[in-house]
Amino acid sequence: MKENPIRSLPGIPVLLGALVAAAAAAWLFFSGVGAFGATGSPLERVIASAVLAALAVFGLVGLYKVEPNQSAVLSLFGKYVGTVKDNGLRWNNPFFAKRKVSMRVRNFESGRLKVNELDGSPIEIAAVIVWQVVDSAEAVYNVDDYESFVHIQSESALRAMATSYPYDQHEEGQLALRSHATEISEHLREELAERLSDAGVRVIDARISHLAYAPEIAQAMLQRQQANAIIAARTRIVAGAVGMVEMALDELQKNGVVELDEERKANMVSNLLVVLCSDRATQPVVNAGSLY
Numbered sequence: 695m696k697e698n699p700i701r702s703l704p705g706i707p708v709l710l711g712a713l714v715a716a717a718a719a720a721w722l723f724f725s726g727v728g729a730f731g732a733t734g735s736p737l738e739r740v741i742a743s744a745v746l747a748a749l750a751v752f753g754l755v756g757l758y759k760v761e762p763n764q765s766a767v768l769s770l771f772g773k774y775v776g777t778v779k780d781n782g783l784r785w786n787n788p789f790f791a792k793r794k795v796s797m798r799v800r801n802f803e804s805g806r807l808k809v810n811e812l813d814g815s816p817i818e819i820a821a822v823i824v825w826q827v828v829d830s831a832e833a834v835y836n837v838d839d840y841e842s843f844v845h846i847q848s849e850s851a852l853r854a855m856a857t858s859y860p861y862d863q864h865e866e867g868q869l870a871l872r873s874h875a876t877e878i879s880e881h882l883r884e885e886l887a888e889r890l891s892d893a894g895v896r897v898i899d900a901r902i903s904h905l906a907y908a909p910e911i912a913q914a915m916l917q918r919q920q921a922n923a924i925i926a927a928r929t930r931i932v933a934g935a936v937g938m939v940e941m942a943l944d945e946l947q948k949n950g951v952v953e954l955d956e957e958r959k960a961n962m963v964s965n966l967l968v969v970l971c972s973d974r975a976t977q978p979v980v981n982a983g984s985l986y
Contacts, residue, residue, distance in 0.1 A: 697831040700768060700776025701909070705757045707784030712753035719746035755788035763798045765830040777830050795830040803847065803903055809853050811871065812860045816908035819856050819884060824899040825890070833896030839976075840893050848900075851885040853961045861907065871905055878902060939966045 722743035757957040760766050760781055768790040778784055779797075786792075803907040813819050825844055827833045833840040856871065858879065863870040868876055882898040890897060907916075943959065 695831050697829045698785075700778055702778045702780055702784040702786050704941065705759075705785045706869060708753050708785040709783065709875070711833060715746045715753070716750040719743040719750060722746065723902070735789055743885065747897045754786055754836040756785045756790075757783060758772045758786070758792050759783055760794075763796065765795050765797055767793045767830050768836045769793075774831060778928060785873070793834055795827055795833055797827050797830065799826045799898065801825070804845075804849050804852060806904055807849060807853060807856070808908055809856045811856060812857060812858060815861060816910070817856065817861055817871075818904065818906050818908055819852060819902060820904035821852050822899075822901050822903045823897065825886075826898060827894055827895050828896045829894030832892065837893045840895065843893050844890060844895055847889045848886060849900075851882060851889055855882050857886055861905075871902070894900075939963050942966065971983070 700839045722739045725739055758766060762781050764779075764781075766778045767782070768778065768786060770790055772786070775790060778786070804820050806818045806820045808816060808818055823844070824924060825931060837843045855878070858881075859869055859871050859874075861871050863873045871878055879899075879901045881898050882902075886897040886900055900977065925933070939962075943962070
């Protein structure tokens with residue numbers, strides 16, 4: 695089922711003609727019933743008024759309004775005839791059934807879904823979907839209710855996408871829900887576009903609006919994230935401290951400030967690492983005697 699544009703007549707001239715026919719029918723009817731001072735048979739006037747009234751009703755029934763960014767899907771006794779997209783008051787065959795379809799850009803936010811991500815941890819996730827009807831015939835005839843179809847398929851695609859990625863990145867180059875928002879959004883949009891193509895719907899954008907661990911494991915996952923952050927920070931601190939110790943020993947040896955044997959070097963390295971890697975400020979101990 696593909697959209698088939700069909701022509702329609704401007705509604706204003708038809709409306710004016712129907713009003714004129716209705717007025718003429720009323721005049722003929724009353725003049726025919728009265729039949730005072732009128733020429734011709736009163737019966738003929740009544741019949742003519744009935745014909746004009748039928749024509750006026752026929753013209754008025756075929757009128758319908760099409761707003762901007764809206765289309766009217768026309769069908770005749772269950773058979774699809776065509777789609778009218780001309781704005782304003784339009785006229786077509788009164789026997790055509792007319793169904794209006796909005797072609798404006800619409801959006802909605804899905805409910806918070808509770809799913810298991812790739813590693814099996816329960817998470818809460820929601821997304822904002824921006825969509826638009828681009829083929830009104832498919833939207834009307836390929837699915838029962840295209841709006842409900844969009845909502846249900848969006849939640850289904852969101853669930854399928856959430857189970858395909860971990861919440862956090864555990865390996866270098868791995869896509870994760872929290873760290874790769876652009877890639878995840880593109881994947882979700884493509885997944886939705888494939889599911890909604892048969893309904894004549896185009897997905898403009900799809901982005902995650904809420905992402906969090908489920909309440910029952912949120913505290914445990916927060917502790918794990920904190921531990922990972924502490925480990926990463928400590929790794930960086932130790933790497934920097936080792937580099938500073940190497941630089942200090944090289945400068946002392948290059949400038950000939952003091953000659954250190956292996957035992958003294960080890961002691962200095964230990965003291966410098968304690969100073970550089972400690973969480974708190976170190977308290978120096980002054981040795982007033984001999985180094986030995």
